Amino acid sequence: MMGPFVTRDGSGWMPEYLSAIDGTTCIGCGRCFKVCSREVMHLYGIDDSGEILGICDGQDDDFDGELNRMIMVVDHGGRCIGCGACARVCPKNCQTHVAADKVAA
Numbered sequence: 001m002m003g004p005f006v007t008r009d010g011s012g013w014m015p016e017y018l019s020a021i022d023g024t025t026c027i028g029c030g031r032c033f034k035v036c037s038r039e040v041m042h043l044y045g046i047d048d049s050g051e052i053l054g055i056c057d058g059q060d061d062d063f064d065g066e067l068n069r070m071i072m073v074v075d076h077g078g079r080c081i082g083c084g085a086c087a088r089v090c091p092k093n094c095q096t097h098v099a100a101d102k103v104a105a
């Protein structure tokens with residue numbers, strides 16, 4: 001178990017780390033990315049069968065015509081501070097968060 005966790009005034013609080021995003025329901029709106037200060041997740045392109053083609057970085061975001069749609073992927077989960085901002089803005093409720101006291105050290 002990790003912790004204890006406290007705010008600046010010493011009050012206890014429990015970080016809720018982003019652990020996964022359901023790629024079948026994510027609409028790739030980018031709201032979570034915009035509110036996250038830690039670059040925990042990024043947009044990726046997927047093809048017709050749902051296979052990930054690669055990160056959308058402005059280089060070849062059409063993936064040579066293979067792109068079906070974009071989804072958000074948790075590719076740097078270790079950077080998350082568990083603030084919960086991403087969960088509050090997600091319109092599809094497709095994120096999974098894990099309480100810090102449930103994460104192995």
Ligand code: SF4
Binds near residue numbers: 017036037038039082
């Ligand atoms: S919980 Fe906070 S730090 Fe973690 S991914 Fe969401 S917005 Fe970023």
Ligand code: SF4
Binds near residue numbers: 027031032089
């Ligand atoms: S806010 Fe939700 S629906 Fe929008 S990109 Fe993030 S995880 Fe996907």
